[in-house]
Amino acid sequence: MLLAFDTATPLVTVALHDGNEVIAEQVSDRPMKHGESLAPLIDAVTRQAGLVRQDLTAIAVGAGPGPFTGLRVGLVTARTLALALEIPVYAVCTLDVLAVEAYDTGAVEGDFLVATDARRKEVYIASYRDGVRTDGPAVLKPAVAASDLPVVGEGALLYPDSFPRPVGPARPSAGWLARVVTEERAELLDPEPLYLRRPDAVAPPAPKRVS
Secondary structure (H helix, E strand, O other), X not given: OEEEEEOOXXXXXXXXXXXXXXXXXEEOOOOOOHHHHHHHHHHHHHHHOOOOHHHOOEEEEEOOOOOHHHHHHHHHHHHHHHHHHOOOEEEEOHHHHHHHXXXXXXXXXXXXXXXXXXXXXXXXXXXXXXOEXXXXXXXXXXXXXXXXXXXXXXXXXXXXXXXXXXXXXXXXXXXXXXXXXXXXXXXXXXXXXXXXOXXXXXXXXXXXXXX
C-alpha cells in the first residue's frame, strides 16, 4: 500500500494506492497550512480506506520545486514515517507529476511546458515532450519563460500574457503522484527538496567584532 502526498503548492494533497489503483484521495481546503493539514489528511485517507499506518509498504512524496516551508513539511514527514515504519520513500519532481497527468489525460501532446507559482512574480518551469521532461526545472520571470506552447500548471493561469495557452491540471494530485511512482513514469529521486533558490528566511549574519 503506497501513501503519496505533495506539499509543493499552497494546497496539500494526499492519496493511497493499492498497487492497481488509487483507493482514497484528499485535498486540503486551507491554503498555506501545510503543517496543520498534512497529518490530519494522512489520517483521513487511511481511515477512508480502512487501514492503519502499519499497512503501508512505501511512501511517495513530491520533491518540488516549491516554497521552503511547504517542502520541508512534506519531506520531513515522508522521511520520518519511512524510518518509523521501515519502508522505502520515493520522491518525484512535482512538475513531472503534472506533466504525466496532462499527457495521460489527453490535455497535451508533443512539446509543452509545466509552470507553477514560485511567488516573487516568478514561476518554476520545465519543458516536456510526450510527458517526459527534456529541460529544467528552473525558476524564471514569466516574461523570460514566455512561450506559445501549451502550459500546464497554475503559472499559466497567473501570467496569461506570457503563457496564452493554459491547459489543465493547475495543481498536482497525490493520486497521480502515486501512479507515477507505481508505474515508474518519471525519475525517482532521494527524498530531498528541489528548492532552486535560497529560502526567504535565513539566519542573520554573525555580529561584527568591535575593535
